[in-house]
Amino acid sequence: MNLRTLLDAAIAFAVMGLTEAVIKPLAKAMIDRPLRRALPYVYEQLDNEMPTLLRTATPEVMAAEIGAKIARATGNPATARQIEQVVQFYDPIKAVLRNVSTNVK
Numbered sequence: 001m002n003l004r005t006l007l008d009a010a011i012a013f014a015v016m017g018l019t020e021a022v023i024k025p026l027a028k029a030m031i032d033r034p035l036r037r038a039l040p041y042v043y044e045q046l047d048n049e050m051p052t053l054l055r056t057a058t059p060e061v062m063a064a065e066i067g068a069k070i071a072r073a074t075g076n077p078a079t080a081r082q083i084e085q086v087v088q089f090y091d092p093i094k095a096v097l098r099n100v101s102t103n104v105k
Contacts, residue, residue, distance in 0.1 A: 035082050038073030042086055045069045047095045063087075 035042075046069060053062055066086050070078035 032082070034074045034076070035070065035085065038070065039086070039089075041073040042066075042069045043090065043095065044098070045072075046086075046090060047099055050092070050095065 046066065049065065053065060057065065063083055066083050067078035070082050070086065
């Protein structure tokens with residue numbers, strides 16, 4: 001490997017680390033309060049419907065379903081920013097863990 005490749009890899013690694021350590025937590029902190037309180041409910045609803053949605057929904061339908069879950073949880077129509085935030089932070093691995101712990105009880 002040449003020096004340029006090593007330097008590019010080091011920069012990419014540093015940027016990824018910065019993103020995970022600083023930018024992502026800041027973004028999570030900036031989620032509006034009503035949405036933050038509603039996230040457990042929204043995620044629970046998505047956990048139940050995500051397998052079907054992934055197989056059958058278009059991107060527009062998926063966004064509409066997420067918006068409907070947010071609206072039901074907050075009592076207000078979902079904004080595009082709220083839908084984007086839910087999509088950004090929805091973690092399918094955590095969804096599996098939630099479902100496994102629910103089924104074990």
